[in-house]
Amino acid sequence: MPRTINDVIAYASAILEHTQHHNAKLEAEILLGAVLNRDRAWLRTWPEKSISATQWRQFSNYVQRRESGEPVAYILEQRDFWSLSLRVTPDTLIPRPETELLVELALAKIPEEASWTILDLGTGSGAIAIAVAKERPRCRLIATDRLLPALRIAQENAQRHQLANIQFLTGNWLKAFAPHFQAEMILANPPYIMESDPHLSAGDLRFEPVEALASGPQGLDDLQNILLASKPHLKPGGWLLLEHGYHQQAALAERLTEQDYQSIECHKDYAGQPRISLAQYAKH
Numbered sequence: 001m002p003r004t005i006n007d008v009i010a011y012a013s014a015i016l017e018h019t020q021h022h023n024a025k026l027e028a029e030i031l032l033g034a035v036l037n038r039d040r041a042w043l044r045t046w047p048e049k050s051i052s053a054t055q056w057r058q059f060s061n062y063v064q065r066r067e068s069g070e071p072v073a074y075i076l077e078q079r080d081f082w083s084l085s086l087r088v089t090p091d092t093l094i095p096r097p098e099t100e101l102l103v104e105l106a107l108a109k110i111p112e113e114a115s116w117t118i119l120d121l122g123t124g125s126g127a128i129a130i131a132v133a134k135e136r137p138r139c140r141l142i143a144t145d146r147l148l149p150a151l152r153i154a155q156e157n158a159q160r161h162q163l164a165n166i167q168f169l170t171g172n173w174l175k176a177f178a179p180h181f182q183a184e185m186i187l188a189n190p191p192y193i194m195e196s197d198p199h200l201s202a203g204d205l206r207f208e209p210v211e212a213l214a215s216g217p218q219g220l221d222d223l224q225n226i227l228l229a230s231k232p233h234l235k236p237g238g239w240l241l242l243e244h245g246y247h248q249q250a251a252l253a254e255r256l257t258e259q260d261y262q263s264i265e266c267h268k269d270y271a272g273q274p275r276i277s278l279a280q281y282a283k284h
Contacts, residue, residue, distance in 0.1 A: 006047035008032060008056070012063045019067050027072055031062040034076050082131040086157045091149035095127040098269040099189050102243050102276050103131045105267060106187055109239050109278075110136050116184035117142065119233070121173050121226060126154030126166070128187055133163045140165055142183070146172040173222070174229045182235045189243040190222035220251060227255055234281040246273035253277065 002008045009028045016024035029040045035058050036043075036051065051059070065075050073079040073094045079086050081095040082103055088094055106128075110116060115138045120129035123143035133141045143166055145151045151168050158166045169176040173188075223244055230240050240261065244252055249266045256264050261279035269275035 081127045092125040118185040121188040126157045144176040185239045192245045241278040249274040
């Protein structure tokens with residue numbers, strides 16, 4: 001077995017590069033850092049330090065799992081999002097960097113001292129609700145998911161960050177709420193990949209819950225359901241924010257206009273792709 005940190009990282013990087021992992025060295029450092037409970041800066045400062053046989057066995061197991069395609073976030077059961085460390089499992093979608101834009105745009109609309117009620121639909125690991133709840137402690141967040149295992153992970157993450165302003169409900173999208181229940185804002189990152197998309201059976205995506213990724217022939221089914229069901233649950237002047245696929249901007253804008261939403265905007269993610277659409281419910 002390789003003995004030093006430098007040799008171990010080189011060994012793992014070669015394996016992962018062979019299986020076409022584009023960030024092989026980075027992933028090897030992250031996995032070894034988790035085994036040693038050290039950050040990457042420490043690994044680079046002490047490249048000649050040795051690891052134990054027990055540490056090597058654990059690291060080898062991690063590398064084998066990553067070689068097979070299992071996402072690093074599921075191997076370590078951890079993912080950073082916003083300023084938070086969150087637990088993730090195969091019961092939850094892995095939070096993406098582009099979803100941080102949804103949080104950023106929501107916070108831009110919520111006054112700092114506001115006491116709004118905000119709904120996070122299909123919360124998964126709780127990433128969106130927890131990030132907003134942390135930044136706007138006076139607001140009341142209600143996070144829903146139809147899958148109890150995901151909801152338990154979200155609750156665990158909220159407890160980890162000592163947030164008492166989040167309530168969790170079981171239910172599919174807005175069916176968790178009474179017909180006349182209203183909020184100032186609704187947030188959702190629903191499934192929006194086409195069911196026939198070949199990416200679903202390739203790479204990291206094949207390990208994630210397909211029900212959190214795909215939605216109908218065009219990927220629009222859940223987005224449309226949420227859009228249509230949201231109006232009765234928004235207070236006049238309330239905001240709807242949706243994450244969506246890069247090719248779905250025009251379809252969503254058309255449907256939002258048909259439903260008499262105002263102030264319709266679409267924002268690009270950090271890769272320059274249309275990613276978040278938001279609109280305001282018309283005041284009466």
